[in-house]
Amino acid sequence: MKLKFAPLIRVSTETQEKQGESLRTQKKQIQGYVKNLNGVIPESCWQYSGQESATEGHERKKLEQLLTDSAKGIFDAVIVVDVSRWSRDNAQSKAGLEIFRENGIRFFSGTSEFDLYNPQSILFLGMSAEIGEFFARQGTQKSLLNRIERAKRNIPSSGKLPFGRLYDKTKNEWGIDEKKQKDLQWAANQYLEGESLQKIGKTLNMNFTNLWRILNHRSGVEWTIHFKSDKLNIDEFVKIKIPRLLPQETIEQIHQKSESNKTFTHGHIKHQYLLARTVFCSHCGYAMYGQTNNGSGIRYYRHARHRKIECDIGFWVPASDLEDAIMTHLFKIYGDIDEMQKSMLRAIPDNSKVEKLRDQKQAFGNELEKVEGKLQRVIESIADDLISTDEAKKVIEKIREREILLKGEIEKIRPQVENIPTKEQIHRRAKLIRRQLEVVYFRPGRLKKMTFDNKRKIIQTAFGGKDSEGARHGVYLSKPEKAGGPVTYEIKGIFEDVQGQLSKKKEKENSLTNR
Numbered sequence: 001m002k003l004k005f006a007p008l009i010r011v012s013t014e015t016q017e018k019q020g021e022s023l024r025t026q027k028k029q030i031q032g033y034v035k036n037l038n039g040v041i042p043e044s045c046w047q048y049s050g051q052e053s054a055t056e057g058h059e060r061k062k063l064e065q066l067l068t069d070s071a072k073g074i075f076d077a078v079i080v081v082d083v084s085r086w087s088r089d090n091a092q093s094k095a096g097l098e099i100f101r102e103n104g105i106r107f108f109s110g111t112s113e114f115d116l117y118n119p120q121s122i123l124f125l126g127m128s129a130e131i132g133e134f135f136a137r138q139g140t141q142k143s144l145l146n147r148i149e150r151a152k153r154n155i156p157s158s159g160k161l162p163f164g165r166l167y168d169k170t171k172n173e174w175g176i177d178e179k180k181q182k183d184l185q186w187a188a189n190q191y192l193e194g195e196s197l198q199k200i201g202k203t204l205n206m207n208f209t210n211l212w213r214i215l216n217h218r219s220g221v222e223w224t225i226h227f228k229s230d231k232l233n234i235d236e237f238v239k240i241k242i243p244r245l246l247p248q249e250t251i252e253q254i255h256q257k258s259e260s261n262k263t264f265t266h267g268h269i270k271h272q273y274l275l276a277r278t279v280f281c282s283h284c285g286y287a288m289y290g291q292t293n294n295g296s297g298i299r300y301y302r303h304a305r306h307r308k309i310e311c312d313i314g315f316w317v318p319a320s321d322l323e324d325a326i327m328t329h330l331f332k333i334y335g336d337i338d339e340m341q342k343s344m345l346r347a348i349p350d351n352s353k354v355e356k357l358r359d360q361k362q363a364f365g366n367e368l369e370k371v372e373g374k375l376q377r378v379i380e381s382i383a384d385d386l387i388s389t390d391e392a393k394k395v396i397e398k399i400r401e402r403e404i405l406l407k408g409e410i411e412k413i414r415p416q417v418e419n420i421p422t423k424e425q426i427h428r429r430a431k432l433i434r435r436q437l438e439v440v441y442f443r444p445g446r447l448k449k450m451t452f453d454n455k456r457k458i459i460q461t462a463f464g465g466k467d468s469e470g471a472r473h474g475v476y477l478s479k480p481e482k483a484g485g486p487v488t489y490e491i492k493g494i495f496e497d498v499q500g501q502l503s504k505k506k507e508k509e510n511s512l513t514n515r
């Protein structure tokens, strides 16, 4: 009876273009060898061979199938074109050969048989797998280290370029795709005006998570590439300087908006809490969370438990009373767009002082740019041998001194102006709130008929972001001063702070909704 052969053909180590050719060559060679050995290849035994555009994972699966089937009597021997096709992982190779031995399967490379009980054969197969493994590992390591080095020299070495950027390989220069930049500027404006990313993405024919990532992380001057390989114990981040697509101010606004969206979109499935994540205990500053009494079904905002700062964990406030009171206040404030803007401006501690600080920071920034330009010119002069290193050293020291001084001044101003919105930002926000409210105003029933989502939108706009001291906007609750007294609250939002009390009987909504 003729020996039945199962061919093992692997092509994943070739480049994509060469895989097809390699596949056909290996197949022909094996057919020739098997003919010489006077054996046959059952049709079903071709299934263990790789295919064009094979990945390592795909070929590993095929090998596993071959090992499993070796116990089923489908074939008597396994054949490869040469031993390097058998394995590039000696541990795997050993385990595989052991299975062949157990199942009485013979092993051929070309027309030579490797007796799996002969120590010399085993040594040879082991060495060849080990050597293959070495070259594979070394190749991967070289290429990865190479790519990291290139990235450190600001050369893109990781597949696709970041959105809207171009790279000229001959000049080693980064550039901008102006059409894409315009698209992104438009997208940023739409997003800040409150349009959904899904809709913007659809217009631009872009996936919205990708668009989100570009807006948040790829529109400035930095692009971070992560190089990682567990096998080689390499885990490195390299920052590449790329041309900017959006002004820094816009990017910061986008970050702020993303952060407030993140804070507001999870939670509240079973019982809806309008003020989820916006209510805080004024005594300790911890967020209070929604909880529903199982028996009565009454909803509460309750104090956080087991926190570092000890506070009153028995502090519970009925949710609907609080929600009504807060919405009523917001409606009063939002009723008039001019009033609203004025109120927001009043919320800013001494606006003229902030404006002056901003101007000052801008002036320092301009000066810093000039100084950095000077430094660059000196360095160029040294490179061109125009001045001696000693001369240059003195000049550079002076420039550096000035640079450090300016940077220090800018850093001093930064925290004082960072969390405070500009006039244009306030105007845009007021307009946004107004537009959200218009949806409600032109309908009868107003506040009462407003959907949860619409109310929530208003809450989000009012409480997004932080105040000038960096504290989260929201509703701050204080315990009654004496037992049985009212709970008091303070609304800290983008407008002036508002104080109020929660009384036993609810405030009437009529006064507002019938306006």
Ligand SMILES: [Zn+2]
Pocket (backbone or CB within 6 Å): 281, 282, 283, 284, 285, 286, 303, 311, 312
């Ligand atoms: Zn507390």
